[in-house]
Amino acid sequence: MNDNSNGSSLSFVDIIKTTKPSKILFFSASVLSLLGCVISLTVPLLIERLIDQLKSNIDIKLIVWIIAFSLLESVASSISQFLLSVSAEKVIFNLREALWNKTLQLPMKYYQKNKSEELVSRLTNDTTTVASIVTDEMVDLISSFFTLCVSIVILLFLDIPMTLALIIVVPLSLFIIIPFGKRFGEIAYKSQDRISELTMFSSQILRNIKIVKSFGAETKELQSGKDKFYSLYKLGVKSSILNAVIGPFLGTFGFLLLISVVGLGALRVSNGDISIGKLVAFIIYLFQVIAPFININMFFTSYQEAKGSLKRIFEILNEDVEPDHFLTNSVKNKNSFNTLILSHITFSYHEEQVLKDISFHVNKGEIVALIGESGAGKSTIFNLIERFYEPQSGEMYLDHVSFREVEPGLWRQSFSYVPQDSQLFDGTVKDNITYGLSSVTEEEIVHAAKLANAHDFILALPDGYGSEIGEYGNRLSSGQKQRIAIARAFLRKPDFILMDESTANLDSESEYLLQDSLKHLSEHVGVILIAHRLSTIMNTDRILVLENGKITGDGKHETLYQTNAYYRNLIQHQGMNKNQS
Structure with missing residues (x-):
């Protein structure tokens, strides 16, 4: 060319x-x-x-x-x-x-x-x-x-x-x-x-x-x-x-x-x-x-x-495609990983520095909440984990394997992403839950839907799992679309699930059932949540507090309430206190 x-x-x-x-x-x-x-x-x-x-x-x-x-x-x-x-x-x-x-x-x-x-x-x-x-x-x-x-x-x-x-x-x-x-x-x-x-x-x-x-x-x-x-x-x-x-x-x-x-x-x-x-x-x-x-x-x-x-x-x-640079010992096949590590990550959009020397880890079996003001860098962290962007400095590891040794598409197989706006495609409920997967059994589909608390409302649709959801899922409510997106993420059986305000459109009962499902699911995967609902945040294993591109707190609710001013103000702003937790 x-x-x-x-x-x-x-x-x-x-x-x-x-x-x-x-x-x-x-x-x-x-x-x-x-x-x-x-x-x-x-x-x-x-x-x-x-x-x-x-x-x-x-x-x-x-x-x-x-x-x-x-x-x-x-x-x-x-x-x-x-x-x-x-x-x-x-x-x-x-x-x-x-x-x-x-x-x-x-x-x-x-x-x-x-x-x-x-x-x-x-x-x-x-x-x-x-x-x-x-x-x-x-x-x-x-x-x-x-x-x-x-x-x-x-x-x-x-x-x-x-x-x-x-x-x-x-x-x-x-x-x-x-x-x-x-x-x-x-x-x-x-x-x-x-x-x-x-x-x-x-x-x-x-x-x-x-x-x-x-x-x-x-x-x-x-x-x-x-x-x-x-x-x-x-x-x-x-x-x-x-x-x-x-x-x-x-x-x-x-x-x-x-x-x-x-x-x-x-x-x-x-x-x-x-x-x-x-x-x-x-x-x-x-x-x-x-x-x-x-x-x-x-x-x-x-x-x-x-x-x-x-x-x-x-x-x-003539545009450059996603980087596919490999080291000599590059990973060629999908492996199962137990730990995601971000080490001294720095990232800028153009000349604006968004993340400054970020370091943390997430293990399988953990549910970790990521909180911070808008623009603090929460979504940017997700974008880096998903390899949508490359950090200017620092390393990301799955166990001991650097992201530089894994082709982006193969790296992403370790993650499932649930976006805030529940991006769905025109087609059936089943098409959207199984999106990106070639061979899935009906039992696996139903199991994923049940974990996402979606099975009952899907059966109530005119054609069940074969029901057409319309362009962008416009035949469903916001909460229903969100639960289908969550079921899609569960079905992929990743090592880690990234959830960007995924409970924002759920009612209290659905959120409670989802949290219960996450606890069972987290026995097999690691979960990272971007969340603002304190009912969601305080039920996680760890909370990462992000302020101005830096992590200023990493721990459980009780500890952060005592040691982190931003977190304490957040709790008090929403009319709660440590004892109410």
Whole structure:
């Protein structure tokens, strides 16, 4: 792959290397297209002979040959177009597969800087644009160039003076067409950007439609949408203006050229220099000269648009993937670990230092609560444990194995993550609980659901575990979604479970049952909770207090209440005290 991501420096070779069109399909389509060109170039010569025979007996075989050749040219063109369509679909498939593979390997920092809707636009709009240039329009370029060259040779054979006049006049049109073509390319590039912005905007609004309606923001978003539609509308108008200018120009130019050829040809016919048949054949070839000129120009216009799309695709394909650096003694297979250790971890987002010399450990069989104010670094610790980011300094170990010796995907198999917002997928309850697992028994699914206190409400759904939950689980309550997410984490049978405010949407009874389940589960796994509910915090084995990126306390509730001012203030702020525990 070419490392260039600058659209102006991308060559056609870059496009071919990236899209990998089928050589067999492309070659076959090109051969058939050229065959169609040869046949179409032969027909005017047959028509010339037919017209010249009008004064005498007409050869019926000649008419049959003209009809046969015309039909054969139509068949060759149809098959060529079919092969090109298949080739285009294959190119789109290759591009989208490459983009999708790369997208899933990108580090989390990429998604912080870029919007997911923009990636969707790259997968859909840009791949289709690039596919067109390397299939249909590439073959059109080849056939147009071939037709142009052969037509000029035949025209010289038919009549040299008229052909020389044509060679001088026709290229003059390019001085008008080429600048228009560049302008078309600029507008097309801007339109692609506007469509990407519209895709991002509409996806975001529809995804958060409850917020839009709840805050009465319909009018605001209607205007925002109107502004984006109008931006596309203005580009469309500019494109229409160019079409309105260049279309009549080409039509007028072609008409004047035709009149000039007919006039000059009529003069030469009257002088006896050429026959009427030659004049008719010349006029037919005239159109076969003008059409390739237009096709070649349209190719370079589309090529400019494709380079813009390819630039956006390259920007993704050239991104660095998640680090897969291994040491010589790297871990190759999933092992079971008993202790997670973070040692002197320091981490910064850009220039803002979030974690400062963090050290702690969690053993299997422990439930550890991580508490602190918003922005203290709790979620960042989870992000580092999950290898979404790499620490600037310090070490993470599973037992004695450093994170630097384990590929991120293999490392993550030791953990299950339960996010605060219960991220679910469109599908069934069972699909979401078993997400990421290939072979799971029904008994294991039910057991995990029971541990998460989800089994009873799942059975009450219309189709039980086969019930559709809707987009983002919108057919379920917040608490139900949370319990399904927790069951999903349990089913994976990890060494450690990371729970980010996972009890926030549970009622008191469900929370109590979940805590009871966690106690049984923690006999086999280690659990780290980010929590604010004191009912959750005080039932854990240990509490880690995080203040301004540093751990200022590590111990049980009673000890921290006596020794840690932040923790004591937190307890008192929520109307509790040590004795109430």
